[in-house]
Amino acid sequence: MAVHVLAVLAYKEGDRVTSVFLAGSVNTNPVTIRRLLLSLQRAKLVDTCKGAGSGSRLNRAPGRINLAEVYRAVEEAEPFAAPARKPNTACPVGHCIRKELDRIFASAQKAMERDLGKTSLADVINAVKASSASKKMV
């Protein structure tokens, strides 16, 4: 969803867009969008202003925003394997396994982020544009 919002912002190059508009585009409600925008602001990906005629816009060119950043901005807590069952020490395995699994999953997540990092927001937009253009040609 975050990518979707950013894509819309990229579409409106530079123009400020309101959370109400974004909510309509993503088919959700303004509050959820604003909650999401807070994360994106923290990550310095968007620039949001209050006041009449204001709203949000990208803080960087779409070519300089990659999806790994977006992912990290949104998923502050690690996404899986995290529920952190209580230590549960009685069992010889349970005792030490958590630390090990954390290591492994952190590595897997890094791998995923490396892959996401290969795609920029501009890439996404171009693909969307191309696909909608070819659709219009039919």
Place this chain on the structure above:
Amino acid sequence: MAVHVLAVLAYKEGDRVTSVFLAGSVNTNPVTIRRLLLSLQRAKLVDTCKGAGSGSRLNRAPGRINLAEVYRAVEEAEPFAAPARKPNTACPVGHCIRKELDRIFASAQKAMERDLGKTSLADVINAVKASSASKKMV
């Protein structure tokens, strides 16, 4: 959690272990374990028998089970980016972006699985054994 269960099974090389025992070890209840075991059975990772003195055991040597398999066995549905917001066609971006995001996330997930695939269940157990051994030395 799945990895934890398999690790316990690997610990008891060959012996059948009951869901009650596993539940105690993972600090949960037998039904949850059995539900999990069903997925692992489908993936041919474990072999479960009913009846007195029965239970589950690994279907392969721990060195021949890698974590990507475990992950796939458990996470049948793709884990994220999946909520599949309704198409929401009114907006020019929303219309075509889904397909593109699916492609990107599928790739990211593959990258993650490739990384998980580098670790076998045996690796996990060895790490756990090593860590518990060094702890005993203190």
Place this chain on the structure above:
DNA sequence: GACGATGTAACATTAGTTGTTACATATAGA
């Protein structure tokens, strides 16, 4: 100062996961 937008809190709604109980069924062993 009024309007228009965000920030934020409180609460309802929803969906997904886990826990609990119960019971049918299958298997091993006496």
Place this chain on the structure above:
DNA sequence: TCTATATGTAACAACTAATGTTACATCGTC
């Protein structure tokens, strides 16, 4: 064959996280 034991599975409760809804204070622009 009978009994004890363990799984498979269903129905339901409890819990958690995410989202939607409403409301309102606050900040900026006009």
